[in-house]
Amino acid sequence: MGYREVTLGSPPVVLTHTKMEYPASDLDTEAGSLRVGRRGWLGRYVLPAAAVGLAGCAPAVGPTLLASGPGAAARASTSAPFPVLMMKDAEPEVEPALAPVAVVEAPPEPKKVSVFYRPEYTLAGYSYDTTRKARWVADSLEAAPVAGLELVAPELLSEAALATVHDGGYIAAVRSGQPRGLAQSQGWPWDPGLFPMVLASNGGAVAAAHTALQMGVAGSLSSGLHHARRASGNGNCTFNGLALAARALLASGAKRILVLDLDAHCGGGTDELLGRDERVQLVDVSVYPFDVYRPQQRNTLDMVQRAADYLPVIRRRLDALDGSAFDICLYNAGMDPHEGCPLGGLRGITATVLAEREHVVFDWCRQHNLPVSFVLAGGYIGPALDTAGLTDLHRLTLTAASQMPLRQA
Numbered sequence: 001m002g003y004r005e006v007t008l009g010s011p012p013v014v015l016t017h018t019k020m021e022y023p024a025s026d027l028d029t030e031a032g033s034l035r036v037g038r039r040g041w042l043g044r045y046v047l048p049a050a051a052v053g054l055a056g057c058a059p060a061v062g063p064t065l066l067a068s069g070p071g072a073a074a075r076a077s078t079s080a081p082f083p084v085l086m087m088k089d090a091e092p093e094v095e096p097a098l099a100p101v102a103v104v105e106a107p108p109e110p111k112k113v114s115v116f117y118r119p120e121y122t123l124a125g126y127s128y129d130t131t132r133k134a135r136w137v138a139d140s141l142e143a144a145p146v147a148g149l150e151l152v153a154p155e156l157l158s159e160a161a162l163a164t165v166h167d168g169g170y171i172a173a174v175r176s177g178q179p180r181g182l183a184q185s186q187g188w189p190w191d192p193g194l195f196p197m198v199l200a201s202n203g204g205a206v207a208a209a210h211t212a213l214q215m216g217v218a219g220s221l222s223s224g225l226h227h228a229r230r231a232s233g234n235g236n237c238t239f240n241g242l243a244l245a246a247r248a249l250l251a252s253g254a255k256r257i258l259v260l261d262l263d264a265h266c267g268g269g270t271d272e273l274l275g276r277d278e279r280v281q282l283v284d285v286s287v288y289p290f291d292v293y294r295p296q297q298r299n300t301l302d303m304v305q306r307a308a309d310y311l312p313v314i315r316r317r318l319d320a321l322d323g324s325a326f327d328i329c330l331y332n333a334g335m336d337p338h339e340g341c342p343l344g345g346l347r348g349i350t351a352t353v354l355a356e357r358e359h360v361v362f363d364w365c366r367q368h369n370l371p372v373s374f375v376l377a378g379g380y381i382g383p384a385l386d387t388a389g390l391t392d393l394h395r396l397t398l399t400a401a402s403q404m405p406l407r408q409a
């Protein structure tokens with residue numbers, strides 16, 4: 001944008017605008033404006049203040065070239081022979097036409113498997129695999145992501161939701177730390193981080209179940225669930241996220257739920273909380289007789305003692321089920337059957353065997369179009385299994401889950 005010279009002569013008035021000359025008839029002093037023949041307005045003009053006195057005109061903005069009023073033209077035409085106005089081009093009056101733009105819709109982001117986690121999962125002061133493992137796995141996912149999988153922060157579970165499964169006095173004890181024996185009944189010293197930790201990790205178990213029902217697959221980096229009873233903790237388990245997830249889904253309309261527990265230890269807490277519910281079927285394949293129970297109804301508990309029997313037993317139990325009869329499989333994907341685990345490990349159950357186990361489980365769910373929601377469950381470091389090794393075992397579950405087809409919500 002620049003200034004252009006306009007010479008006002010008298011008479012006739014000639015406006016020189018770049019290469020064009022305008023006759024005086026185009027200068028409409030009544031309207032105080034410049035017309036350019038029948039072509040309408042050439043543009044908007046602004047008279048800079050410095051030119052006003054020279055031409056005897058008031059500044060004008062917009063389509064008005066000269067100040068309105070009958071005296072304006074007279075003053076202009078009777079000034080010095082050829083007063084010069086510096087006129088500044090302003091924005092064109094007409095909006096520039098928009099170039100046609102082809103609307104190309106961005107391809108939708110490929111959906112990813114939600115794995116629930118938030119830092120509170122490891123908030124308890126007591127440092128143990130169950131209270132730290134989620135962070136190890138989350139850190140591992142940050143350093144080396146599993147394609148097609150993303151971490152999602154769940155809501156903390158409400159106390160009302162907890163009370164659908166657990167006794168109010170026990171919930172209060174875990175919240176307050178009193179009575180101490182009850183607050184520590186899972187086996188850890190109590191501290192104020194415990195309650196938010198278990199609200200987060202059990203909230204994740206419930207969120208994963210809801211999400212899996214909708215999307216086909218989801219999971220949570222939760223552990224320490226299946227031994228917890230209605231009115232106490234047990235065996236590193238404070239609240240039973242499997243039972244909480246099952247109750248939440250049943251309350252929202254699910255009709256049949258399969259709980260598949262492949263942790264090394266038996267799920268006695270889940271049996272107490274869900275074992276008599278006809279809408280729930282428990283399939284438990286264990287390798288170590290902790291928290292043993294007598295299966296109720298058509299539920300099954302296998303105690304595998306030889307590694308060679310492990311996968312065949314799991315396959316046989318799954319093949320005996322009609323997978324399509326269930327709304328969802330809640331999978332307690334413990335890695336503590338691994339031979340290096342100091343708690344539960346069975347010699348001969350290697351990472352290869354557990355990788356095959358994950359393939360068997362997720363493939364069976366896929367074949368039956370059965371949504372599956374997993375939690376990490378057991379898995380412990382020791383002389384024969386370090387943190388990285390344990391993390392890699394749990395990644396077997398994550399990798400298998402990432403290969404499941406997602407439903408389009």
Ligand SMILES: [Zn+2]
Pocket residue numbers: 263264265334336344377378379
């Ligand atoms: Zn276990």
